[in-house]
Amino acid sequence: MKELSQAILNSKKSKIRKLFDMLLKSGSDAISFGIGQPDFTSPDYMNDAIIKALREHKTQYAPARGIPQLREIIAYKFKNENNMSWVKPENTIVTNGGSQALQLAYAVLTNPGDEMILSSPAFLSYYHLADYYGIKCVEVPAKNNYSPDIEGIKNAITPKTKFILINSPSNPTGYAFSKEEMDAIVALVLEHDLYLVSDEVYEKFYFDGMTHISPASYEGMKDRTITLNALSKTFGATGLRLGYIAASEEIIINMEKYIQYTTAGVNHPVQYGAIEGLKHVDRMNIPEIIEEYDRKRQFCVRRLKEMKFIVDMPKGAFYIMPKLNPEWGMDGDEFSNALVQEQKVACVPGSGFGSYSNDSLRISYATSDEKLEEGFNRIEKFLRNRNFL
Ligand SMILES: Cc1ncc(COP(=O)(O)O)c(C=O)c1O
Structure with missing residues (x-):
């Protein structure tokens, strides 16, 4: 058979997808900080207009x-x-x-x-x-x-x-x-x-x-x-x-x-x-959403600092990208893999976002307070099990 497109063949499968595959296998109590979407869904005033267009056969x-x-x-x-x-x-x-x-x-x-x-x-x-x-x-x-x-x-x-x-x-x-x-x-x-x-x-x-x-x-x-x-x-x-x-x-x-x-x-x-x-x-009441994300952002920064990650306060979006403490001797890929396997928490390794960031993890904090709390508790456990804390 002749070869498929080099450009597509050489393109690696997304680390986020791989992480989800692993997480799905790890059972129902898994926690994902990997997802790049808000924790709310489209408003009804928008959905209703789509339904109306469908009913009017705008197809x-x-x-x-x-x-x-x-x-x-x-x-x-x-x-x-x-x-x-x-x-x-x-x-x-x-x-x-x-x-x-x-x-x-x-x-x-x-x-x-x-x-x-x-x-x-x-x-x-x-x-x-x-x-x-x-x-x-x-x-x-x-x-x-x-x-x-x-x-x-x-x-x-x-x-x-x-x-x-x-x-x-x-x-x-x-x-x-x-x-x-x-x-x-x-x-x-x-x-x-x-x-x-x-x-x-x-x-x-x-x-x-x-x-x-x-x-x-x-x-x-x-x-x-x-x-x-x-x-x-x-x-x-x-x-x-x-x-x-x-x-x-x-x-x-x-x-x-x-x-x-x-x-x-x-x-x-x-x-x-x-x-x-x-x-x-x-x-959409964006100020209210921002207030909510702000609270979650502050929580993440506080917990990450307590756990000795290196982190700055994000200025926007709903992501935070802490760097691993160099004393731990782990890179982002190793950390993320071990974390998902041992504690069923998914954070995307920094290497998924370029050549200079495998000293970090990306956490999406657009999730419930309970999941954030539990996920961070598990990360802390992960670090304590290794005597990093
Ligand atoms: C920075 C950035 N640009 C573009 C996109 C793609 O947006 P869409 O889901 O509308 O295709 C994303 C999705 O995560 C994103 O994070």
């Missing part, structure tokens, strides 16, 4: 860019919530989740042999997409508190660099860019004639009064930035698979072509739910 192909009413709301959202005053419906496109939005960015921006730059650790799809599109992903290790190393990013730019990819607040670290860091990234993009892909799926989840900054709101960035977002995290709707993009019209026209010949559009009835969701985002 034929939708336009490849998405239905016009939704694209109007998306443009309004970017203008009003993200200070992107230039966005018109022509600058938007609807996608199959944030994941397809990312894929479209790679597909439209790059040629094989191009380079992209990101601050590592980062969301794992960024690496795999680079392989699939034949481009080199240049990882610049983040600083100790997971802030981006701006000087390192600057030094990584070559004539082949096509874009920088940012994700603030970040999965997996929970770090969020300061205004100064965003200014610096934007300046690099402008100075070196690059594109910027800004993954803003966690834009609603900031702590300590920090607010979201969209780089496409900066002067000179409108034609250089692909801003992507999704219903997934804001609305607890990871299974609805609905994302969206703002970019220059030229980029959108080319994304539309790609959609036409690959997925032929996005689930039609769900787009009606998206209209209601985005129109009435205030009904």
Whole structure:
């Protein structure tokens, strides 16, 4: 038999999936801190709109860019919530989740042999997409508190660099860019004639009064930035698979072509739910959710510090990425494997997020207080059994 695609063959199975496989085998009292989704589900006011669309038989192909009413709301959202005053419906496109939005960015921006730059650790799809599109992903290790190393990013730019990819607040670290860091990234993009892909799926989840900054709101960035977002995290709707993009019209026209010949559009009835969701985002009561996540974040930091992990307070999203104490002599893969086998607690090893983070674990704390408490008690037991505490 002839060989299958090298790019796909060489792409490793996600460590998160592997972890879930192990956890499923370990029985019903297993606790997962591995899951990258909120602990709430899509609101009924959104679900009802999808059901209504179904009842009205909106089950034929939708336009490849998405239905016009939704694209109007998306443009309004970017203008009003993200200070992107230039966005018109022509600058938007609807996608199959944030994941397809990312894929479209790679597909439209790059040629094989191009380079992209990101601050590592980062969301794992960024690496795999680079392989699939034949481009080199240049990882610049983040600083100790997971802030981006701006000087390192600057030094990584070559004539082949096509874009920088940012994700603030970040999965997996929970770090969020300061205004100064965003200014610096934007300046690099402008100075070196690059594109910027800004993954803003966690834009609603900031702590300590920090607010979201969209780089496409900066002067000179409108034609250089692909801003992507999704219903997934804001609305607890990871299974609805609905994302969206703002970019220059030229980029959108080319994304539309790609959609036409690959997925032929996005689930039609769900787009009606998206209209209601985005129109009435205030009904999600985000401040209350943030208060809840803030409490869980504080709990995680306190317990992790007591257990001698090395950890900084996350600034956003619902992840924390503690570093293992070097005195324990274990890396993230060993720790995560042993923890799931001995204590049935799943934390994703840092190696799942890049080449420089196998000294850490990613914990998603979007789970119940009881599970957090029990999971951390088991981690403590795991450490005590080894005389690490
Ligand atoms: C940073 C980041 N970007 C994009 C996505 C993909 O989002 P979606 O589930 O909408 O495809 C995720 C999902 O976990 C994510 O964490």
